[in-house]
Amino acid sequence: MPSSSSSLIASLVGLLSASILTVQAGTVLWDGRFNDLSSSTDLDDWSWSNEVGPYQYYIHGDGPVTEYINLSAAYKNPADTASAQGAQLTLDDTAYWEGQTMRRTELIPQTTAAINEGTVWYHFSMMANATDFPSPYREHQICFFESHFTEMKAGWISGEAATSDGLLRWDVQSVTQWSTEFEAGVWYNIAYEINFTAGTVGFWYSTGGNDLVQTVAPMAASASSNGQDWHLGVLELPRGGYTDTDENLYFSGVYIESGSITTSVSGPGGEFCRLVARARFRAEHPWIR
Ligand SMILES: *[C@@H]1O[C@H](CO)[C@@H](O)[C@H](O)[C@H]1NC(C)=O
Numbered sequence: 001m002p003s004s005s006s007s008l009i010a011s012l013v014g015l016l017s018a019s020i021l022t023v024q025a026g027t028v029l030w031d032g033r034f035n036d037l038s039s040s041t042d043l044d045d046w047s048w049s050n051e052v053g054p055y056q057y058y059i060h061g062d063g064p065v066t067e068y069i070n071l072s073a074a075y076k077n078p079a080d081t082a083s084a085q086g087a088q089l090t091l092d093d094t095a096y097w098e099g100q101t102m103r104r105t106e107l108i109p110q111t112t113a114a115i116n117e118g119t120v121w122y123h124f125s126m127m128a129n130a131t132d133f134p135s136p137y138r139e140h141q142i143c144f145f146e147s148h149f150t151e152m153k154a155g156w157i158s159g160e161a162a163t164s165d166g167l168l169r170w171d172v173q174s175v176t177q178w179s180t181e182f183e184a185g186v187w188y189n190i191a192y193e194i195n196f197t198a199g200t201v202g203f204w205y206s207t208g209g210n211d212l213v214q215t216v217a218p219m220a221a222s223a224s225s226n227g228q229d230w231h232l233g234v235l236e237l238p239r240g241g242y243t244d245t246d247e248n249l250y251f252s253g254v255y256i257e258s259g260s261i262t263t264s265v266s267g268p269g270g271e272f273c274r275l276v277a278r279a280r281f282r283a284e285h286p287w288i289r
């Protein structure tokens with residue numbers, strides 16, 4: 001290779017490496033972006049005696065995994081280049097877990113990393129489509145911790161005066177702190193900023209390909225977790241007089257980081273990082289084409 005192009009690559013690598021330090025500031029503690037799974041049936045390999053893969057998969061109906069979760073490139077936020085695919089989580093008329101009256105399809109991080117200590121950011125993007133939109137007549141608890149100190153909600157909230165509710169909400173201890181009209185086909189990008197030491201939680205938010213912005217500053221919350229009680233997915237409360245309809249929610253860009261927040265929807269390890277890695281490899285191995 002002519003030395004001029006070698007040094008061009010070398011300076012490009014230097015330039016890209018310098019900028020990557022500012023782009024990728026956080027440390028990924030746990031990566032739930034589905035990139036390591038070839039299909040949702042991989043989730044079936046997990047059990048309490050064989051804790052493999054990024055997720056615990058046990059909260060679901062009695063059907064096969066493909067009835068409740070499927071993976072596809074069509075199921076991710078297209079602006080998120082770090083995710084190869086996203087997940088479709090389904091509630092159908094069998095999605096009852098162990099005889100409960102609630103429909104539930106949920107995934108829980110499988111990790112021993114310190115995702116429940118200090119300050120951490122829980123990232124995910126979510127979307128619903130018009131044809132299989134979550135019922136506005138029933139309460140949906142989305143991406144919640146067991147103690148519900150932070151969660152998203154959609155649909156009619158139990159006890160509410162109105163009959164239906166079209167909002168997407170962010171709740172702390174079951175009190176709404178932020179809401180927007182829940183629209184079909186819109187990717188909502190979300191990060192919970194949790195300081196487990198201080199007992200606070202804040203809300204970062206954007207839509208589509210826009211960078212996350214701190215929308216609610218950290219506020220007091222009973223933030224606690226055993227490290228395996230954050231539920232990616234949906235729990236729907238029953239309500240008399242309203243029959244089950246099939247509902248889908250789509251999730252992508254799921255990861256937890258510490259240090260500082262990554263605001264780009266592409267997240268850490270995005271296309272930019274792949275380009276840097278490839279440029280560096282080519283510069284160090286000029287004989288490989
Ligand atoms: C998941 O994918 C399988 C195989 O393509 C398909 O048979 C099944 O209907 C899909 N499930 C849902 C809920 O869309």
Ligand SMILES: *[C@@H]1O[C@H](CO)[C@@H](O)[C@H](O)[C@H]1NC(C)=O
Binds near residue numbers: 074075129130185
């Ligand atoms: C959502 O609906 C649109 C319009 O019907 C369709 O083109 C798209 O494939 C759907 N997306 C998913 C993830 O099902």
Ligand SMILES: *[C@@H]1O[C@H](CO)[C@@H](O)[C@H](O)[C@H]1NC(C)=O
Binds near residue numbers: 197
């Ligand atoms: C989290 O809270 C602790 C205790 O109040 C504080 O010392 C620490 O600086 C906070 N972390 C961040 C990143 O703000």
